[in-house]
Amino acid sequence: MSLPSRFFLVGFTAGTAFLSGCATDAGVRQPSGVPVTEMRPDERGFVAGTGIESQDLVSVTDKMARSILGIPQIARAQTPPSVVLDPVVNNTRFPINKDIFLTRLRTQLNSKAAGQVSFIDRELMKSLERERDLKRNGQVTASADPNVVEFAGADYFLTGKLDGMTTKTSAGMSDYVLYSFRLTDARTSRIVWEDVAEIKKQGLEDAAYR
Amino acid sequence: MVRLGSAGAEVTRQRVVTLLRHVVRAFSCFRPMNLSLRPASRATATTAVLAVACLAWAGCVTVDEPSRAAPRTPAVSEPAPTPTPPAPSAADRAMAKAERDRVLHAYRAATEALRAGDFAAAKAKLDEAIVRIGGIIANDADAARARSLFSAESTKTFIGEPYERVMAYYYRGMLYWRDGEIDNARACFRSGQVIDSDPNAKQHDADYVLLDYLEGLATAKLGGDGSDAVKRAQARLSSRAVLPNPNLTANVLVFAEYGYGPRKVAAGPHGEQLRFVADESPSRSARLLLDEGRRIVPLPSYDDLGFQATTRGGRVMDHILGNKAVFKTGANAVGDLAFAGSVIAADESRRRKRENKDNDAADAAAVGLGVVGLIGKIASAAANPVADTRQWDALPQHLSFAALQLAPGDYMGKLEFLDRDGAVLAQRTQPLRISVQSGGRDTVVFLSEL
Numbered sequence: 156m157s158l159p160s161r162f163f164l165v166g167f168t169a170g171t172a173f174l175s176g177c178a179t180d181a182g183v184r185q186p187s188g189v190p191v192t193e194m195r196p197d198e199r200g201f202v203a204g205t206g207i208e209s210q211d212l213v214s215v216t217d218k219m220a221r222s223i224l225g226i227p228q229i230a231r232a233q234t235p236p237s238v239v240l241d242p243v244v245n246n247t248r249f250p251i252n253k254d255i256f257l258t259r260l261r262t263q264l265n266s267k268a269a270g271q272v273s274f275i276d277r278e279l280m281k282s283l284e285r286e287r288d289l290k291r292n293g294q295v296t297a298s299a300d301p302n303v304v305e306f307a308g309a310d311y312f313l314t315g316k317l318d319g320m321t322t323k324t325s326a327g328m329s330d331y332v333l334y335s336f337r338l339t340d341a342r343t344s345r346i347v348w349e350d351v352a353e354i355k356k357q358g359l360e361d362a363a364y365r
Numbered sequence: 366m367v368r369l370g371s372a373g374a375e376v377t378r379q380r381v382v383t384l385l386r387h388v389v390r391a392f393s394c395f396r397p398m399n400l401s402l403r404p405a406s407r408a409t410a411t412t413a414v415l416a417v418a419c420l421a422w423a424g425c426v427t428v429d430e431p432s433r434a435a436p437r438t439p440a441v442s443e444p445a446p447t448p449t450p451p452a453p454s455a456a457d458r459a460m461a462k463a464e465r466d467r468v469l470h471a472y473r474a475a476t477e478a479l480r481a482g483d484f485a486a487a488k489a490k491l492d493e494a495i496v497r498i499g500g501i502i503a504n505d506a507d508a509a510r511a512r513s514l515f516s517a518e519s520t521k522t523f524i525g526e527p528y529e530r531v532m533a534y535y536y537r538g539m540l541y542w543r544d545g546e547i548d549n550a551r552a553c554f555r556s557g558q559v560i561d562s563d564p565n566a567k568q569h570d571a572d573y574v575l576l577d578y579l580e581g582l583a584t585a586k587l588g589g590d591g592s593d594a595v596k597r598a599q600a601r602l603s604s605r606a607v608l609p610n611p612n613l614t615a616n617v618l619v620f621a622e623y624g625y626g627p628r629k630v631a632a633g634p635h636g637e638q639l640r641f642v643a644d645e646s647p648s649r650s651a652r653l654l655l656d657e658g659r660r661i662v663p664l665p666s667y668d669d670l671g672f673q674a675t676t677r678g679g680r681v682m683d684h685i686l687g688n689k690a691v692f693k694t695g696a697n698a699v700g701d702l703a704f705a706g707s708v709i710a711a712d713e714s715r716r717r718k719r720e721n722k723d724n725d726a727a728d729a730a731a732v733g734l735g736v737v738g739l740i741g742k743i744a745s746a747a748a749n750p751v752a753d754t755r756q757w758d759a760l761p762q763h764l765s766f767a768a769l770q771l772a773p774g775d776y777m778g779k780l781e782f783l784d785r786d787g788a789v790l791a792q793r794t795q796p797l798r799i800s801v802q803s804g805g806r807d808t809v810v811f812l813s814e815l
Contacts, residue, residue, distance in 0.1 A: 186512055186685075188503030205501055244587070245548040248555035250495070250541060253548075321555075325564045328501070358501035361508035363521045365681035 191358035205330050205356045206249045207317070212259060215334045215352040219315075220263035222350040223338065224271065228311070235273045238338070239309035247319030247332055256315060260336070275307050309341045327359030465507060468494045469523045469755055472533060476759040480813050484540055491537040498524045498533060499556070511753075512685050514692060518753035526639075528627070528673045529757045531557040531573065535764070538579065539620050543809035551583035561673070569676040574602045574667040575764050582611040582768070586807075606665045615768035616807050617799065621664045623648040623782055623814035624762030627674040629754040637690035637750035639683065643671025646762045647790060648782035648814055653767065655778040655799075664812075666763035682752075689750030696748065700741030707734035761815055773803035780812050 191205055223229060229236060240261060243253040261274055276283075283306065290301035299305070315336035322329045337349040463470075475490035502508060502522065511521035524530060538553030554576045562571040581594030591611065599608050624646030632638040653662040707730075714727030776799040782790045793814060801808045 187509060188501070188505075190503045191501050206499055245552055248552050248559055249499070250537065250546075250549040250552040250556070253546075321559050323559060323562050323564060328559075358503060360501050361503055361505055361512075361521075362681045362685060363505075363508040363511045363518070364502055364524060 186362040188359045188361040188364075191356055205328065205358055207247065207251050207332060211332070211334075211354050212255060215354075216256060216259040216263055218352050219260055219334075219336045219350055220267060223264060223313075223348060224268055226338070226348045228338075228340075228347050229268070229272055232271070235270055236310040237273050237275050237307050238311045238313050239275045239277055239341075241312050241314035243315040243317060245317050247317050248321055248330070249319065249332075251317070256317075256334075257313070260313070273307075275309055280306075311347065312339045312341055313337075314339075327357055329355060329357035331355040465520070465522045466755065467523075468497045468525065469757065472525065472529065472757040473759055475533070475536060476757070476815075479536060479811060480815065484543065487536065488540050491533055491540070494533050495537060497522070498530045498560075512682075514689055515747045515749055517749045517751050518682060518686060519751070519755055521753070523753070523755050525757055526629075526674065527560050527563075527677050528670055529760070530560045531576070531673070532670070532757070532760055534560065535576065539809060539811065542583070542618060542807060545806040547583045547586055547807075551580050551587070554580045554583070561677070563678045565678055569673075569678070572601050572676075573673065574598045574608070575766055577601065578608055578611075578667070579766070585611050585613055602667065606667070608667070609768070612768050612770065615770050617769040617771045617801055617810060618807050619653060619662065619664065619765075619767040619769065619810045619812060621651055621653075621765040621767070621780070621812040622761035622763065623651050623765075624666075625815070626758075626760030626762050627671045628758065629752075629756045631752045631754050633690060633752075635690045635693050635750045637683075637686040637752055639680070639686075639752035639754070641671070641674040643669075643675055643762070645671075645785075647784055648763070648793060649785045650763075650783040650787070651765060651812075651814070652781050652783065653778060653797075653812070654781060655776050662767045662769060664765040664767055666765055668764040669762060670760055670764070671762055686750045686752055689748055693745050693748040693750055696741045696745035698741075700738045700745060703734045703738030703741055707731045707738055710734055759815065761813065771799070771801045771808075773801045775800050782814055 240257045243256050245251055245253055264272055265274065286295070287301055289295045290297040313336065315334065318333045318335070320331045332354050334352040334354075335349065336351075337346050339346050471490045471494040475487045475494065478484070478486035478490060502524070505522065508521045510516045511518045525533075534553040534557035538550040538557070541547070541550035541553060558571040558573060558576045558580070561573055561576075564570075575598070577594045577598035581591030581596075581598065584591030584594060595608065595611055602608060625644065627641040627643040630640050630642055632640040650666060651664040653664060654660070655662065710727050710731035714724040714731055717724035717727055778797055778799065780795040780797055782793040784790055795812075795814075797810075797812065799808070799810055
């Protein structure tokens with residue numbers, strides 16, 4: 156091979172080899188990351204998961220509504236028991252709109268229970284008291300005697316709690332959230348019903364964010 | 366197809382033929398062949414060279430860009446093929462950039478609103494940011510582009526470095542507390558600590574003092590046992606200062622910040638190294654004076670964002686940018702070498718010409734190496750390893766906190782900042798008024814030097 160051919164061979168080979176080695180992601184495992192996947196809580200994942208989303212809200216409240224309607228205190232009650240909703244306690248690492256859980260649970264029960272259970276609106280208590288006082292003072296009209304106490308008392312309190320556990324490793328991040336709800340007898344303080352739902356999620360971010 | 370009609374063109378054609386002959390001869394050292402360059406063979410050789418070049422360039426695409434399209438769902442009939450979308454206009458590109466920087470703008474707007482006392486606007490902006498930074502970004506086209514050789518890191522959607530994301534959660538937690546949602550505030554402080562955690566850098570893993578302390582205080586206020594979190598906070602603070610025991614009867618929570626936060630710079634030969642400049646601010650400490658100075662509330666620095674930014678450990682993206690920089694340097698060197706070889710070959714050609722020897726091969730080598738050199742130089746110039754220095758530039762350096770017990774009412778006072786010797790920086794003193802609300806909700810006071 157002549158000298159110029161050697162020159163060419165060396166230059167061309169070096170250029171080709173160099174360009175074919177433009178691997179900026181070389182040595183980076185799964186550079187595109189792994190999309191978040193939902194798993195069964197009892198399933199072992201390669202990492203542990205992420206936040207509370209609308210599908211979790213739907214599945215959890217659906218499950219709780221079905222579960223509550225099956226208990227004897229509700230299903231066999233002579234008169235529909237009155238239930239007060241107490242705010243959910245968030246013990247996870249995810250800031251959430253806590254009311255949305257109870258709102259959906261209440262609407263599910265109201266729509267599916269067909270009068271088996273009634274809810275007491277304590278959110279409007281201040282407005283209701285003000286209206287009652289106006290009636291008592293004769294400032295507004297009343298269709299019934301406003302001096303008779305008619306605000307219903309609670310037979311049960313329904314509340315919930317969200318607990319979470321986070322794992323972060325070089326393989327990604329996972330979050331496990333335990334949704335627990337309970338119905339407490341207002342007279343005896345006994346918990347007459349309790350149920351849980353568990354969701355675990357995991358994912359790995361794109362290498363550009365790691 | 367190039368039309369070669371003139372005598373000069375004939376010479377050029379001869380040189381191209383010679384170049385191809387050298388290519389074939391060069392390859393024949395790996396696979397011996399006996400080829401004479403007839404027209405058909407020339408076409409074959411041209412195709413081979415083009416194929417090799419295309420393969421070489423294709424090698425630069427290390428990760429296929431994922432499709433933005435939604436996953437296909439089973440359909441009864443195949444939809445009609447969609448026409449190729451037109452090239453993005455300047456307005457589209459501007460929109461795309463605005464979208465990529467949305468979180469950055471939300472961060473900045475949030476701090477402006479916070480410092481102006483517009484807490485509703487601050488909440489809205491922080492929520493907008495947290496929606497983005499709270500998720501996991503995977504299979505993202507912008508992120509893939511940022512990893513590619515010829516795009517800057519800043520082409521990815523901005524979410525900020527961990528210390529910036531932590532601050533979004535810190536501020537949001539403070540605002541949740543202000544709204545009486547202590548459990549959501551605690552959730553934000555926990556998320557901040559998770560963001561700061563780095564499995565590969567255990568020494569400074571999740572080491573914000575205030576995040577742990579506030580988690581413990583929130584848990585205690587909610588009736589739980591927050592002592593573990595408070596102990597963790599004290600352990601992280603070590604001997605620098607002593608944290609006050611959580612006061613459950615405290616109804617006024619003071620969140621203070623002072624000093625100027627870290628700045629990002631792109632260092633390294635090609636700007637591929639993300640570095641943080643954390644200058645020490647004049648304000649090293651602060652104190653709150655109430656009741657005409659009779660009550661002094663110290664506000665020492667519990668967390669230093671400059672320290673947090675510089676101790677988090679390396680990023681995977683740094684590795685990618687490092688590879689880009691190596692390519693840029695290497696391509697430039699290949700270009701230099703090829704050009705040098707081209708000059709030598711040209712010199713050899715002239716020498717052979719003077720000696721009335723055949724110089725076609727040397728000419729061809731000069732041209733070929735020149736082309737390789739040009740490709741190397743272009744590739745080097747196009748490679749973009751510059752680190753992303755977009756930053757939330759309104760962050761403070763020091764974070765402090767105090768919890769007080771005050772009866773409902775208005776309190777006049779002032780906020781003083783102290784230098785390293787403990788002297789008051791008089792020109793930075795701020796008068797303030799604290800309105801303590803009645804009822805069960807804590808009063809949250811946000812004080813900022815910035």
